[in-house]
Amino acid sequence: MEDFGDRYGSRFTNLVDSRASGKLFEFDQVLLMPTASGYRALVEQARTEINPRIMKYLSQRWSEGAIENLSFFAMAAAVYARSVSDPPLSIDVGQVLLRTVAFCNRRCVNRKGAGAGSSCRRALNRENHHLPKCIKIPRDIAAILGCLKRYIATGKAASLLDEMDVRRAMEVKVDPGSDFVPATSC
Secondary structure (H helix, E strand, O other), X not given: OOOHHHHOOOOEEEEEOOOOOOOEEEEEOOOOEEOHHHHHHHHHHHHHHOOHHHHHHHHHHXXXXXXXXXXXXHHHHHHHXXXXXXXXXXOOHHHHHXXXXXXXXXXXXXXXXXXXXXXXXXXXXXOXXXXXXXXXXXXXXXXXXXXXXXXXXXXXXXOXXXXXXXXXXXXXXXXXXXXXXXXXXX
8 A cells, every 4th residue: 555656547547439429438458448538428429439328328228327337338449440450440339329229129028937026128117217237238349348358458540350369269069969868867
């Protein structure tokens, strides 16, 4: 704790949106998350980039807090993809959030059976709807978020192609065969 004053500010890294807005977003290298100012800047940038019609639809489905929590992830991935990634990619933040809503709708609207009481659509209260466990970030930006976390932690850009190669190298295929019968059952 004595040398904290000397180290203060050395664990932060910046993500610069050099190809679009020119804004700077600050991230904490230990937490791999944006600082308070970085979070607010990401949310504000997402609001400016999301089509107003899409924002209106999202506000009918989720609370303002839920939209903020998901839009900062999608915006951080979009900034990394267009400004740091090689080759640069284009991610529409509004489309990412629409796909997230579609997954939630598909999973929860007509859910029946055990656990149906915990469905986010049944529990939807327009004033205080919290993010349910069923909301998942779409797969296409999940790889970019992995690269973004590596960039925040190390300060070095990771290629999306390298990320895919690492996933393929770590992939395990299990083929029990057509005549496989377990010795015991659950």
